Amino acid sequence: MGTVGRPNEAVKVTFPSTRIKKSASMLVSAVLTTCAVGAGQNSTDASIRSLQTHLRMYPQDFKAYDQLGASYIQKGRETADASYYEMAKQALDKSLDLISNDPAAASAKTHMAVVAMAEHQFEDALSWAQAALALGSGDPSPWAIVGDALTDLGEYERADEAYARLRDPLDLDDDSNPLAYERNSRMAYLHFLRGDAPGAIKLMRAAIGVAMTLRLPVENVAWSQFQLGEICFKSGDLTSAEQAYTAGLALDPHSYRNLAGLGEVRTAQGNYPEAIALYQKAIAVVPFPAYAAALYDLDLQVGRTDDARQQLELVQFIGKLNPINERLFYRELALFYADHNLKLEESVELAKKELEVRHDIYTWDILAWVLFKNGRVPEAAEVMEKALALGTGDALLDFHAGMIEFQLGRSERARALFKHALTLNPDFHLVYANQARERLGQLADSDTRPASSSSSAAHDLRPGESLP
Amino acid sequence: MKTLAFVLLLTFCGFVAPSAAEDSSPSPAEICIAAAQKVLQKQPNRYQAYNDLALALVRRARETADNSYYRQAQVAIESSLRIQPENFEGGQAHVALLLAEHSYRPALEEAQALNHRMPDAVLIWGYVAEAESALGDYKQAEESAQWMMNLRPGNLPAYLTGAALRQGWGDIDGALDFLSKALQQTPPLETEDTAWIMTRMAQLHRQAGRTGAADALLDQALKTFPEYYLSLEELAEVRLAQHRYAEAVELMEKRNRSFASPSSFLLAARAFEHAGRPAEAATLYAEFEREAHTKTALSDNANIQLISYYAEHAREPQEALRIAHLEIGSRHDVWTLDAYAWALYANGQYDEAGQQIEKALAVGTRDAVLFYHAGEIEAASGKRVEANRYFEQSLDLNPTSEVSDAARRAVNQSGKLAAAR
Numbered sequence: 010m011g012t013v014g015r016p017n018e019a020v021k022v023t024f025p026s027t028r029i030k031k032s033a034s035m036l037v038s039a040v041l042t043t044c045a046v047g048a049g050q051n052s053t054d055a056s057i058r059s060l061q062t063h064l065r066m067y068p069q070d071f072k073a074y075d076q077l078g079a080s081y082i083q084k085g086r087e088t089a090d091a092s093y094y095e096m097a098k099q100a101l102d103k104s105l106d107l108i109s110n111d112p113a114a115a116s117a118k119t120h121m122a123v124v125a126m127a128e129h130q131f132e133d134a135l136s137w138a139q140a141a142l143a144l145g146s147g148d149p150s151p152w153a154i155v156g157d158a159l160t161d162l163g164e165y166e167r168a169d170e171a172y173a174r175l176r177d178p179l180d181l182d183d184d185s186n187p188l189a190y191e192r193n194s195r196m197a198y199l200h201f202l203r204g205d206a207p208g209a210i211k212l213m214r215a216a217i218g219v220a221m222t223l224r225l226p227v228e229n230v231a232w233s234q235f236q237l238g239e240i241c242f243k244s245g246d247l248t249s250a251e252q253a254y255t256a257g258l259a260l261d262p263h264s265y266r267n268l269a270g271l272g273e274v275r276t277a278q279g280n281y282p283e284a285i286a287l288y289q290k291a292i293a294v295v296p297f298p299a300y301a302a303a304l305y306d307l308d309l310q311v312g313r314t315d316d317a318r319q320q321l322e323l324v325q326f327i328g329k330l331n332p333i334n335e336r337l338f339y340r341e342l343a344l345f346y347a348d349h350n351l352k353l354e355e356s357v358e359l360a361k362k363e364l365e366v367r368h369d370i371y372t373w374d375i376l377a378w379v380l381f382k383n384g385r386v387p388e389a390a391e392v393m394e395k396a397l398a399l400g401t402g403d404a405l406l407d408f409h410a411g412m413i414e415f416q417l418g419r420s421e422r423a424r425a426l427f428k429h430a431l432t433l434n435p436d437f438h439l440v441y442a443n444q445a446r447e448r449l450g451q452l453a454d455s456d457t458r459p460a461s462s463s464s465s466a467a468h469d470l471r472p473g474e475s476l477p
Numbered sequence: 478m479k480t481l482a483f484v485l486l487l488t489f490c491g492f493v494a495p496s497a498a499e500d501s502s503p504s505p506a507e508i509c510i511a512a513a514q515k516v517l518q519k520q521p522n523r524y525q526a527y528n529d530l531a532l533a534l535v536r537r538a539r540e541t542a543d544n545s546y547y548r549q550a551q552v553a554i555e556s557s558l559r560i561q562p563e564n565f566e567g568g569q570a571h572v573a574l575l576l577a578e579h580s581y582r583p584a585l586e587e588a589q590a591l592n593h594r595m596p597d598a599v600l601i602w603g604y605v606a607e608a609e610s611a612l613g614d615y616k617q618a619e620e621s622a623q624w625m626m627n628l629r630p631g632n633l634p635a636y637l638t639g640a641a642l643r644q645g646w647g648d649i650d651g652a653l654d655f656l657s658k659a660l661q662q663t664p665p666l667e668t669e670d671t672a673w674i675m676t677r678m679a680q681l682h683r684q685a686g687r688t689g690a691a692d693a694l695l696d697q698a699l700k701t702f703p704e705y706y707l708s709l710e711e712l713a714e715v716r717l718a719q720h721r722y723a724e725a726v727e728l729m730e731k732r733n734r735s736f737a738s739p740s741s742f743l744l745a746a747r748a749f750e751h752a753g754r755p756a757e758a759a760t761l762y763a764e765f766e767r768e769a770h771t772k773t774a775l776s777d778n779a780n781i782q783l784i785s786y787y788a789e790h791a792r793e794p795q796e797a798l799r800i801a802h803l804e805i806g807s808r809h810d811v812w813t814l815d816a817y818a819w820a821l822y823a824n825g826q827y828d829e830a831g832q833q834i835e836k837a838l839a840v841g842t843r844d845a846v847l848f849y850h851a852g853e854i855e856a857a858s859g860k861r862v863e864a865n866r867y868f869e870q871s872l873d874l875n876p877t878s879e880v881s882d883a884a885r886r887a888v889n890q891s892g893k894l895a896a897a898r
Contacts, residue, residue, distance in 0.1 A: 072597075106525055110532060110566055112599045112632045142664045145633020146599075149662075178631055178661060
């Protein structure tokens with residue numbers, strides 16, 4: 010009877026000293042993280058080869074299939090070749106065929122979510138991330154993908170809740186761990202969307218501080234610097250934007266996002282030759298249609314029409330390289346076509362296709378813009394309200410909305426929107442910033458003049474020149 | 478309370494709308510079943526989909542108390558293993574099924590074989606731990622549970638397994654701590670899992686005499702997964718402890734509308750008895766006895782309750798001991814040891830009863846009924862001081878337990894005897 014009545018025994022089931030693996034957490038930040046080519050590319054190739062050899066010898070190793078999937082994802086990010094995501098899926102499927110109902114399978118399911126995000130299959134990404142969480146592996150990092158997917162689905166409050174769960178339950182003081190980095194960097198974006206740029210900048214700087222302290226992979230830090238630069242640029246703080254992009258490039262000279270970001274700053278500063286060079290460098294790393302589109306506008310601006318023609322072809326070629334690319338670039342192509350008065354009907358189709366999978370404010374914005382360019386102005390105005398719903402401080406949104414209001418003859422609102430756009434960032438766009446100023450001038454000159462009576466007037470409001 | 482294996486089946490099979498709690502919405506298990514069936518329609522040879530289906534069916538059994546899902550799960554597992562013999566998760570699903578059916582010995586053997594094949598599969602360690610614990614091998618169960626923690630710190634199944642063991646060792650607050658951590662990790666859409674964990678927590682609070690805390694948790698559990706039979710049963714227990722017998726009756730009537738079990742008949746009988754409705758109580762006791770008796774030779778039985786029933790209520794101590802012998806032949810967990818000791822006591826075999834109850838108490842479990850049984854057995858052996866200590870422990874632990882009145886009477890009686898001396 011010696012044991013009877015003794016007080017509560019010491020805890021028998023204890024935790025080992027290790028915490029959630031950094032690598033596991035970092036998987037999630039990879040959703041929005043890119044990495045450098047060059048040495049990284051070689052190491053990814055080597056990793057793929059080595060895992061393939063290993064799997065020939067140990068075909069039952071579910072972890073190796075998962076790692077192979079992760080390596081293909083990495084390769085996909087490095088090259089922007091979407092076919093690697095399909096290969097990643099095959100490897101991850103193999104892993105999940107071997108084990109799928111155990112916490113050990115959480116990593117493969119998380120990687121599936123990453124692939125789905127990369128392929129803009131946001132509902133699937135949400136499902137996979139929730140499936141990973143349901144296994145109860147103890148790693149909360151799939152919440153990051155839940156939040157990311159919800160953000161793209163336009164469910165911002167639920168995204169807030171998801172990001173709030175990005176905490177290490179074993180680490181009460183978690184303001185300086187990788188999860189704090191992931192949480193803050195993502196919450197920064199939500200703050201920005203809600204019009205709180207100072208709060209967004211503060212959070213992103215905190216995230217970068219954590220990333221630097223923890224010596225996170227350079228591509229993560231470079232990505233964060235790019236995000237910071239974007240927020241600063243949209244807030245009109247070109248100096249801070251330049252500093253952020255430059256810091257990102259110092260860490261990772263091949264960071265195409267930072268190259269393009271700096272190109273945008275140089276454009277705003279009127280330094281077109283340097284802007285062109287930066288966009289060309291970015292395209293040499295990853296030929297995103299958005300970069301080719303920016304280069305197209307710059308080439309036209311400096312009178313290089315032959316080069317511009319090449320960019321035009323490049324934009325359309327990349328956008329339709331394969332079915333996955335087509336899906337990935339619905340939004341970019343729609344915007345490009347609308348901005349340049351090309352294939353306007355197709356631009357509506359593309360924007361609507363994007364809306365089938367994505368409901369964030371920027372998708373509503375693009376739908377509104379393409380409707381406007383197609384002369385469907387009242388419809389555009391209705392859609393634009395959804396884009397403005399969060400009060401996002403983005404001059405381009407205000408400009409789009411201003412143009413729609415202008416066309417509808419709602420001068421007061423148009424004036425306020427143009428003013429707000431230019432207050433946010435007087436150099437927000439190579440062409441549109443000036444157009445906003447012109448419209449304000451017109452509104453000041455002729456407050457009494459009726460709005461255009463032509464329904465096709467939208468076609469005259471061409472932001473960029475199109476090639477003959 | 479269903480076994481732990483049920484909750485070690487966490488899988489997410491698709492969107493559950495936030496309105497999942499509404500009657501018309503499919504439950505998490507139903508969504509998993511539909512998802513697996515959809516895959517099988519397209520890919521009839523996808524063995525993993527059969528495994529997913531089997532696990533979902535076992536989950537559905539937990540959601541509804543309808544054990545007919547086990548047969549369907551078995552068929553799904555057979556299909557999986559026919560397509561891909563010896564596939565790991567087919568074996569895993571079979572272990573889950575065996576545990577759900579309380580077939581602990583074969584479950585342990587199969588789980589150990591799987592564990593040798595894939596030692597880093599966390600759930601298999603959990604299945605091993607559960608089977609070891611049910612068979613009374615708490616030391617091995619502890620090691621297995623520790624493996625779960627070591628492989629993946631802070632994983633949810635490890636918290637659940639650890640909580641069950643801590644409860645067994647009498648560390649109620651430690652068990653609550655683990656369950657609370659498990660609850661934090663459970664995705665909100667997993668409504669039934671959430672309710673299951675809350676119900677477990679409520680049970681622990683009630684057993685520690687904290688009926689208010691239990692009440693609040695059960696209220697939340699029933700909002701999360703409405704009319705959940707496990708929560709209804711536990712709430713009825715809380716109401717009995719609070720002497721709110723009419724409400725307990727109402728709750729058990731509601732619970733027994735579908736897939737009543739021997740245990741739920743017994744609980745309902747107790748509720749009616751306390752509520753002063755002996756006729757209904759008698760009917761339900763008879764129903765319990767009939768149902769439980771048909772299952773005595775099965776692994777998924779109600780033998781522990783039946784032993785107690787024959788020993789106390791029906792006054793058939795010999796039948797209690799016969800069933801206790803049956804049960805102790807297959808498992809030696811704390812509750813089986815307690816029931817065996819109680820049956821021996823009812824048959825006047827006090828020395829042997831004392832040995833068995835000591836084995837049960839050695840695990841460390843802190844339970845008011847267990848202490849009360851120990852007190853009665855010691856008293857019968859003439860060990861008044863020890864007996865009194867157990868009665869007091871029973872009352873200290875839970876002053877509102879089902880044996881609290883009897884324990885109080887025993888303590889008073891002991892006091893009077895001492896005064897007389």
